[in-house]
Amino acid sequence: MSLQWRSFPGIPAFFDEDDPLFQQLLKEAETRLPPEATSEPKAKKLKKSQPRRKKKDEPLFSLYTLDELWRKSSILLIKNILSYLDLRNSCKLSRVSTSWKKILEKTVILNRGVVFLDWRIPAAGQRRMDAALSGSSSWLKLFKPINFQGIKHFVCLGPALNFAIFEEYEKLFGFQQSLSKVTFCSDTFTDAKLLEIASFLLTEFEQVTFVNCRITTNDPEFHFDKQFRSAVWVDYQGNHPRSIKWDLEVVIPRLVFDENFNKLRGEEEQQAWLYNRYDEMDLIFPYGKEQMDWLDHALDCLSGGQIDAVKHADKKFLEWRPDYYKSKMRNSGVRTEATTAPRDLDMLDLAFLGRLLVKMNKAKKIRGLRPPPEPFPDDFNVRIDF
Amino acid sequence: MSTAASSSTSETIAEPGLKIKVSTKEGEVFELDEKVAKMSQVIRGILEDLGEQNGGDDSVLPLTQVETRIFRKILVWLKYHAGHDKEEAPKAEEDEIIARFCEEIPEWDQKFLNVDQAVILEIMLAADYLDIKKLRGLCCKTVANILKTKTVEQIREMYGIENDFTPEEEEEIRKQTAWCEDEPPRQGSNH
Numbered sequence: 001m002s003l004q005w006r007s008f009p010g011i012p013a014f015f016d017e018d019d020p021l022f023q024q025l026l027k028e029a030e031t032r033l034p035p036e037a038t039s040e041p042k043a044k045k046l047k048k049s050q051p052r053r054k055k056k057d058e059p060l061f062s063l064y065t066l067d068e069l070w071r072k073s074s075i076l077l078i079k080n081i082l083s084y085l086d087l088r089n090s091c092k093l094s095r096v097s098t099s100w101k102k103i104l105e106k107t108v109i110l111n112r113g114v115v116f117l118d119w120r121i122p123a124a125g126q127r128r129m130d131a132a133l134s135g136s137s138s139w140l141k142l143f144k145p146i147n148f149q150g151i152k153h154f155v156c157l158g159p160a161l162n163f164a165i166f167e168e169y170e171k172l173f174g175f176q177q178s179l180s181k182v183t184f185c186s187d188t189f190t191d192a193k194l195l196e197i198a199s200f201l202l203t204e205f206e207q208v209t210f211v212n213c214r215i216t217t218n219d220p221e222f223h224f225d226k227q228f229r230s231a232v233w234v235d236y237q238g239n240h241p242r243s244i245k246w247d248l249e250v251v252i253p254r255l256v257f258d259e260n261f262n263k264l265r266g267e268e269e270q271q272a273w274l275y276n277r278y279d280e281m282d283l284i285f286p287y288g289k290e291q292m293d294w295l296d297h298a299l300d301c302l303s304g305g306q307i308d309a310v311k312h313a314d315k316k317f318l319e320w321r322p323d324y325y326k327s328k329m330r331n332s333g334v335r336t337e338a339t340t341a342p343r344d345l346d347m348l349d350l351a352f353l354g355r356l357l358v359k360m361n362k363a364k365k366i367r368g369l370r371p372p373p374e375p376f377p378d379d380f381n382v383r384i385d386f
Numbered sequence: 387m388s389t390a391a392s393s394s395t396s397e398t399i400a401e402p403g404l405k406i407k408v409s410t411k412e413g414e415v416f417e418l419d420e421k422v423a424k425m426s427q428v429i430r431g432i433l434e435d436l437g438e439q440n441g442g443d444d445s446v447l448p449l450t451q452v453e454t455r456i457f458r459k460i461l462v463w464l465k466y467h468a469g470h471d472k473e474e475a476p477k478a479e480e481d482e483i484i485a486r487f488c489e490e491i492p493e494w495d496q497k498f499l500n501v502d503q504a505v506i507l508e509i510m511l512a513a514d515y516l517d518i519k520k521l522r523g524l525c526c527k528t529v530a531n532i533l534k535t536k537t538v539e540q541i542r543e544m545y546g547i548e549n550d551f552t553p554e555e556e557e558e559i560r561k562q563t564a565w566c567e568d569e570p571p572r573q574g575s576n577h
Contacts, residue, residue: 060459062504067546069507077514077526084487084530088566095538095559098550114483132565144562155484185488211488 079103083110086118086157087143094145105147113150113178119158120186153181159188169201183209191217195270198257208257217248244313246352246380250283275348276328285332285347285354290373292334295350298357299338301368306360307338313356314339321348355380406433407446410454415446416461422468427517451515456508463498463521470494486523499528537567 062069073081082103085093094101108115132142154172182201187210189197194215201208255277264270278284285291302310318340329346336345345353355376361369406423409415424430432447449457477485491499499506510525533541542549551559 060455060501060505062502062508063453064504064508066504066507066544069504069511070545070547072511073507074514077510077522080522081526081529081533084527085533086487089534091563092566093533093538093541095551095556095563096541096549097547098555100547101559111483111487112479114480114487116487128565128567142565145559153480153484155487157488183484185484211484 079110083107086116087146088118088121091143091145101145105145107146108148108151113152114155115146115148115151115153116155116157117172119156121158149178151179153183154179155183155185156187157185159186169197180205181207181209183211184213185211186213188214189216191215191271191274195267195274198261199270202257202259202262206258210252210255210257212251212253213255214249214251217250244381246355248284248351249377249379250278252278252281252283255281272328279328279330279347284329285350287374291354292332292350294370294372295345295354295357296334296336298366298369298372299336299353301366302338303367306366309360310338310353310356311340314353317349317352351376408457409446409448410452410457411450412454414454414457416457418461418464419468422461422464425464425468425518427519429516431517449516452512453508456505456512459505459509460512460516460518460521463495464518466494466498467520486527491524491527495524499524503529503532 064072082090082093082100085104085107087107090104090107094104103110182205184197189210194210194213198208198210261270261273264273275284299310329348332345332347332350334345334350336342339345339349339353354372357366357369358372358376359380360366404420405417406420406429407415407417408423408429424433429447452460499509506525506528510522510529513521513525536544541547549556
């Protein structure tokens with residue numbers, strides 16, 4: 001018997017060469033390798049199997065220099081490029097040359113009366129900007145190279161405009177009579193703040209629009225605090241008191257506040273209006289029929305204490321939702337008896353109950369409950385307070 | 387309509403339908419699907435002027451300002467967008483301005499334009515010549531995004547722009563805009 005050392009993928013390094021199994025494996029391995037394969041067959045094989053690079057995949061290089069190409073660019077093209085700059089960058093680059101300054105001074109005209117302020121800048125730049133804007137400095141002075149004649153629409157991008165005090169908004173927007181519209185883009189708000197800003201700005205302007213903004217709704221704030229010890233929930237969730245809170249989060253593609261919003265009376269009406277808009281945009285329950293069917297089935301899976309727990313949560317949820325909220329929501333066509341009173345569920349009910357059941361299932365398995373076709377956002381929080 | 391140069395290479399698109407032949411500056415001939423070709427407003431205009439009688443014969447539309455290597459690149463963009471873009475309802479001018487500023491450049495286009503800045507400028511010039519509004523806009527926005535990362539001095543050097551301010555003028559404007567200067571960009575930037 002002799003031991004041989006051969007290196008083949010899938011075969012132990014040492015083997016009895018008279019062993020029939022070894023002979024078989026060796027034969028198979030040799031047929032897998034090219035004839036010239038030696039101790040490093042993998043690398044060689046990989047190298048051989050590399051596809052030849054096609055001509056069109058090769059990186060494309062210019063035959064011209066940047067300044068040659070820039071000289072070739074028409075004034076219209078250069079204006080087009082510079083029209084993509086926001087106020088801060090327009091101010092900064094107006095120092096390049098007198099011709100750039102002349103173009104950039106007319107940023108407002110270039111963009112048909114729309115000006116942009118991009119707050120998505122590095123932290124150091126943000127600090128300088130904040131410092132420059134603090135105190136009594138007027139915004140108009142900051143953007144001095146820009147001619148604001150004819151400004152109609154101010155667009156703010158990014159997350160830095162959640163001013164705590166409205167004085168800052170006055171500084172920013174209060175400099176031109178012609179300004180009639182303000183838009184916030186890619187910002188993050190609570191819905192209370194959203195309504196507050198819209199209400200405030202609509203006293204001066206015709207329209208306030210929010211585009212691609214993330215809104216967290218503190219109402220519907222469904223909240224068992226730790227003093228609230230329902231026997232049902234303590235039994236269902238264990239012996240620890242918990243707080244349960246739901247903050248619905250939506251991303252609005254575009255939401256316009258105009259004079260019609262100003263006709264609404266009081267915060268509750270405004271809040272209901274907001275929910276109605278979310279519902280119209282399919283943001284509250286943005287799923288198809290499969291998800292509704294899942295919820296219908298999930299409610300049928302409940303038994304005993306689980307039904308009690310859902311009824312109890314639903315009761316609390318309804319206590320928070322006055323009738324006008326309910327009347328603003330679309331009906332989903334799903335009917336269940338696993339709630340406080342048998343009823344047709346509206347879209348907000350679906351969003352709430354769907355998340356509740358997923359959370360309950362995590363705490364204690366609901367028999368027969370499958371995961372929903374589409375996962376719900378994780379905005380339903382259960383906190384354990386020891 | 388002029389005739390194609392004798393040395394020609396055809397790039398045929400698989401879809402059936404009317405084919406449009408165009409030739410580049412070097413005389414290379416490309417055969418495009420009608421839908422792809424008409425994304426260029428210049429080609430669309432010529433075809434409309436000619437009453438769209440060009441499909442069945444050997445006539446070729448000359449694109450004398452577009453070099454073959456850039457046209458090949460643009461063709462990739464045209465084919466992709468002809469197949470993927472949905473019909474969009476026309477927007478009001480103001481909404482269009484806001485959308486082009488606020489919307490991020492889609493991932494595919496970002497990858498497409500992840501090339502040397504000079505190539506972006508060449509594509510932009512060609513898109514301008516061919517009047518492909520969307521591609522021109524993407525290039526302009528990409529160049530603007532590059533400008534945002536540069537200092538004034540770097541921009542002057544990059545494009546060979548002369549500083550024609552008097553020292554007094556420059557000092558004044560520097561004071562006005564000092565607050566919006568960025569940190570110097572990191573070395574080794576691709577653009």
